[in-house]
Amino acid sequence: MKKSLIALAFGTLGLGIAEFAMMGILGSVAENLQISISAAGHLISAYALGVCLGAPVLLLVRKYPLKKILLLLVTIIVVGNLCAAAASDYWMLLLARFLSGFPHGAYFGVASIVAQRLADKGKGSQAVSVMIAGMTIATVFGVPLGTALSNTISWRLTFLLVACWSLLTFYSIWRWIPQMDSLPDSGFKGQFKFLKSPAPWLIIGGTLLGNGGVYCWYSYINPLLTNISGFSTDSLTWLMVIAGFGMVIGNLLGGRLADRFRAGLVAAIVQSCMVFTLLLIFFFSPVPWLSVVLMVIGTAGLFGVGSPLQYLIIRFSKGGEMLGAASIQIAFNIGNAVAAYCGGLILQAGFDFRYPALVGIPFAVLGSILLFILHKKYE
Template identity: 55%
Template sequence: MKKSLIALAFGTLALGMTEFVMMGILADVANALGITIPQAGHLVSAYALGVTCGAPLLAVAKQFRPKSILLFLVCLIFIGALISSVAQSYEMLLMARFISGLPHGAYFGVASIVAVRLADEGHKTGAVSTMIAGMTVANLLGVPLETALSAHISWRMPFIIISFYSLLVIYYIWKWVPQLEVTPSNGYKGQFRFLKTGAPWLILGATMLGNGGVFCFYSYVTPILTSDGGIPYEYMSAIMILAGFGMVVGNLVSGKLSDRYTPGRVATAMMLFAAASLMSVFIFAHNGWVAAAFTVFSVLSMFAMSSPQQYLILKHAPGGEMLGGACIQMAFNMGNAVGAFLGGLPIEAGLDDRYAAIVGAPMALGAAVLMTAFCVKYEKNKV
């Protein structure tokens, strides 16, 4: 495996630890800052909104070399984590989470282009999958470790670790990622031209709904499994490891299947699987260990959607590939923000925590409908 792809994956590992840490430490943060669980859920949304605001900056940054952009973006990860680690109030932590989200979409946009340009022909979706793999490893190892440190030491420890790790990422990107030439530019307006066709809108809409559906539930996974399911809190680290393993499997398998079949069909199947998993979480929530199994299935499907969609948006964004790669992350994280918000509504209304999952199921079904429409119109043959 090329060292350059490993360096890119180290960056997505940092992003994964930053983004998903809040799911494991939600209750700890709420208790420490004296806020409610739904209010703490807004910290998930703040990160997602940062992604949405940061991604379009690539339209301006495209004049710089990809490696320089990547190094700048990892510096933002470091700054956001550092502020989070010293935040003294809910408002300060909200601001830090917003800053932490700013580099997310832009990093994926640039890293996707670099991965595809460095990949051998016929293995481009696999290269994107390798780049994304850091995100899955974050959930397999990083987030469970962060959850345990939060429970036994302080909720600030995860952010301290991310700060130091970000410095390592800066070093490896500087050392291993080659200096590629600036991506050819079609002008500022030309970068947005791909949005005049229907394909990217179907991909982006399906991405937002699919991710949002899972995040309705996953944003509140800890209170659902502990309060409704009766699982002791100290077992949550182990469950997060299993969920992370599901993400790793989903990402790697979908990357290989997409190189063999069409990426759109793989993504559609995973969206249907996500909807079924969310319904099952709701039905079996009071049997905590069964709900935990469907938790693994739901996040497996979420990451199995990711690689095909990341590749598809690049394929259907001629002249604006870097911006398209960022837009797909905007869609992912707009879905995360909306999902975290909608999932908290039934909880705020006094219903059991498990009702967050039932909100997400129709969103995942809607994603499958949009992706099916994409496949019918734009992806009739094997890639």
């Protein structure tokens, strides 16, 4: 495997820890800063807001060489997480979390383009899947490590871990990524011309609705496993590691299949499989071993569409590739936020933890329909 692709994956691994570890250290942060859990939850929202607002800033640096943009983004990741580790109060931490999320979508956007440039012929989607692999590996190793550091020493060490890892990422990119020319500049307005075509909207909509449907279920996976499947709270750590392995396998397999077959078709089929998976989760989650199997299938599908769609959006956003590639992360985060809200509504209505999976099915159906239209009309 090329060192240059590994360097890109180092970056997404750090971003994965920064994004997902917050869920595991929420209680420690709330206790230390003497705030409520609901207030601490805003630290997750602040990161997501940073992701959404940070991606369009790429327009300001579009004329820079790609390697220089990556190094700039990684520098912001280091600074944001150092600020989070040193935050003295809630508001400072909230601002630091926003700053930490600011380069997230932009990094994915630029790294996707760089990965395709570094790829061997006919293996563009696989190269993107290697870049994304860091995010999935974070759920297997990085997030449990960050949670353990928080529980045994201090939550501040979790953010310090991300900052130190990002320094290693900076060195790896500087050392292993070759110099690349900047993308052809189509002007400020030209960056948005790709949005006049239906294809990018189908990809963005498929990402938002499809992944959102799965996140209706996954947002409440912990209480589902304990309250419905009957697992103990102590077993959640290794169950989340198993879920992370599903993400790793799904991501790499999705990239390989997308290069062998048509990427849109692969994404559409995987997304349609999630419709049936969510239905099976609703009916069979009370059976412990089936619940685990379906969890792995669900997490594999969640990331199985990532590299095909990231690959396709670059193909269909000529003249605005960086903005197009970053838009996938915006759609992903908005979809997650909407999914968690919709899944929570049915729980507030008094239904049990199986029902968010049922709520997610219409979203997944719509997402798969959009991707099948993409494949049929534009591939």
